[in-house]
Amino acid sequence: MILKGKSAIVTGAANGIGRAIAVGLAEEGAKVVCVDIKPCTETIRSIIDRGLSCYDYPTDISDYEKVKKMVSFAVNELQHIDILVNNAGIISRKNFTDLESDEWHKILSVNLHGTFYCCKEVVPKMIEQKSGKIINITSVAGVIGDITASPVYGTSKGAINTLTKSLARQLACFGINVNAVAPHAIETDMSRQWSKEKREEVVRSIPLGRLGQPEEVSHAVVFLASSHADYITGEVLNLNGGFLMH
Ligand SMILES: NC(=O)c1ccc[n+]([C@@H]2O[C@H](COP(=O)([O-])OP(=O)(O)OC[C@H]3O[C@@H](n4cnc5c(N)ncnc54)[C@H](O)[C@@H]3O)[C@@H](O)[C@H]2O)c1
8 A cells, every 4th residue: 555644635536537545545554534515425334344444525616715714624633634636627618709707707716716725725734744745637628628518617727737846846955746647538428428429439539449447547647646756856747548648
């Protein structure tokens, strides 16, 4: 168990990639606070069924006051926060010409501001501890622009990639590593919204010839959260079956 004794917060842990990350961290020994706008019932069941420890904390990460309460709950229960995974995210499929300002603000408020709020509350604790790992789940859309989503989605993810690098520079002196994982097409509710034709087109564009699985994102996050990644910071890890190589 490479994360034995560690404590983690995972946002968006009720579904898809977040659920796989919460389970993956718990399997490696971390105690996980599972945060989502809805209860993480299945995630909690999966973790408890394995005889492991976790907490369910339903809240909206786009509300700063609620994030403050969530982090203070986590600190009270766990005393230290070693790992923060900012995974919660929402998508828009609207073309730029159909995109209204309320949707623009909604996507940014969850994806970007929610990530900022969680970092803002957790970082002082990590500075006090002089250690910590922050992993932001972004997207290939934040690296090359949107292909299957609205421009606001890629904008939010690109901003988080930049935040990742800026925080990595500023927090390295406190022993805090900040990295991002940028998936492309992973088999979750988000990608299940595609039509059959769209899905086939996406699969054809991926050298490995298939969509990724949530557990494959989780493996990368577990690695970045562990001491095996102590010398990695400010990295945006492409996780895309070879779709984007650089
Ligand atoms: N699935 C993909 O192909 C793919 C590709 C690239 C990046 N991503 C990113 O991976 C992350 C997880 O995506 P997924 O595919 O598992 O999506 P998903 O929709 O299955 O899960 C997202 C979770 O975030 C939660 N959430 C939404 N708004 C929230 C809020 N305000 N507060 C708290 N929780 C909230 C949802 O309830 C949901 O459980 C997202 O950030 C997404 O942008 C996914």
